[in-house]
Amino acid sequence: MNKLTRIIGTVVAGVLIVGGTLVYIGHENSTTKIEKNANKNSKSYSSSSSENESSFTESIASSATSSSESTELIASGTDYNIKKAGGVGGVFAKPTPITKIFDEKTVLDVVASTPNLDHSKLVSVNPDSDSWQVTVTKNGVTYIVTVDHYQGKIGIIQVHGGNSSDYTQYGLTIPENFYAPYRQAEADANQAFSSSIKNQENVTLEEGLNLIQKAGGEVPSSDAKIISSTDNSITIGGGVGAKGYDKITLTPDTDGNVKIHEEFGTLDGGSYSVLDYMPAKDFTVSR
Incomplete structure (x- = not known):
């Protein structure tokens, strides 16, 4: 990672x-x-x-x-x-x-x-x-x-x-x-x-949650965790509300900034699906 x-x-x-x-x-x-x-x-x-x-x-x-x-x-x-x-x-x-x-x-x-x-x-x-x-x-x-x-x-x-x-x-x-x-x-x-x-190093879970909050995004609850990662990004998943579930991908760049892509979904029905009526949001925030 x-x-x-x-x-x-x-x-x-x-x-x-x-x-x-x-x-x-x-x-x-x-x-x-x-x-x-x-x-x-x-x-x-x-x-x-x-x-x-x-x-x-x-x-x-x-x-x-x-x-x-x-x-x-x-x-x-x-x-x-x-x-x-x-x-x-x-x-x-x-x-x-x-x-x-x-x-x-x-x-x-x-x-x-x-x-x-x-x-x-x-x-x-x-x-x-x-x-x-x-x-x-x-x-x-x-x-x-x-x-x-x-x-x-x-x-x-x-x-x-x-x-x-x-x-x-x-x-x-x-x-x-x-x-x-x-x-x-x-x-x-x-x-x-x-x-x-150093700027391109993947963010940690703790840093990621702080960056989401800094950018004004919706921070998942205490069960948030890194659910996937690539060479240059991580995705944090966590529950929001009764059956809500957000996925937030954070990708650092060489200039010390992190791009945040947040999508909103639900676990209703037993599996994850994106909420059609809540479009994804994108942010860019400095580390």
């Missing part, structure tokens, strides 16, 4: 497992082609990809076309705290795209700083939606590297290479000077998201 239980992976406080430790954390850039023959539309693979090995190999082959003047990536020595990472998850606001935080030069340095990729040869570098996608070769193996922003100062590096099963995920720490310009905007977005989640 709680709204929080159904909002996963949209988007605000999440968990990234980095180096065995739980870390609590949740586009506009010009595109510069390093290699004019690099395939800009090569497939992007995630950790959940179910593509078979042949299609993966085919994608790498098409991405690996390069000129004889390949650029060698050499790590600058900047410490991005890159460590192997486990699964990610959580509920948080959409983070600032990594394509805003890192420019092309910086993301290439991140790739060069990734284990086993220093001194690799650059094939292509392109922004892919909110991610940077970089293709490199080293020792005859082609690697597709995707760099994303997860939440806070935490980023994710996904490395595919060789075949579809050759996959490693790393966590990285975004240096303070890169993240600082976006810190306040992200804090505001997370706070707004948290508030919207």
